Amino acid sequence: MFSKTCEYAIRALIFIAQKSKDGSRVGIKDISSGIDSPEYFIAKILQDLSRKGFVQSAKGPNGGFFMEGKDLEQSVADIVKEIDGNKLFSGCGLGLKECSENHPCPIHNDFKHIRQQIKDMLENSKIEMFVKNLDLRLTFLKQ
Known part of the structure; x- marks a missing residue:
């Protein structure tokens, strides 16, 4: 019903939302492992979704992806x-x-x-x- 890209995007956003609800950030390796997706593919998907405001990202040693209140209402x-x-x-x-x-x-x-x-x-x-x-x-x- 959904494209593979869409399936991975939905699963990744749910995973990130669950893992970042305590304020932490989730890295690509953890996301990839947590939803059973290829690391390079999910990185590309999340980069695009981050630019479009579906998920937040932060760079640096404590960086990663996370979701805030408004993101959870999507x-x-x-x-x-x-x-x-x-x-x-x-x-x-x-x-x-x-x-x-x-x-x-x-x-x-x-x-x-x-x-x-x-x-x-x-x-x-x-x-x-x-x-x-x-x-x-x-x-x-x-x-």
Whole structure:
């Protein structure tokens, strides 16, 4: 459903939020290990997300990535839109370019309801919620 870049971005932001809630900062090696991603790939993703304000970063010996209050209020939908664009929320279920209400593909009418449910779920899924569920051991990021 998501690109690999988007999957890593979501997992990394949740991991950083959980590990930095006490004010600490998390390094690339820890993030990579914690979410089971290639180090160079996650570094590139986080550099981009930092520039766009999804995560904070600090350089130096005590540097690393961290998230603050406003960062925790971001939804998964915000991340998906930034990384993968709006296709998940508006694209054709069969990948057709011309699919619309006036010119529907064979699954258009059923898929638009599913697409809306996915959008609603991701908009209501905030980073802070995932951190709480991880702390309660209701969910996990890596086996």
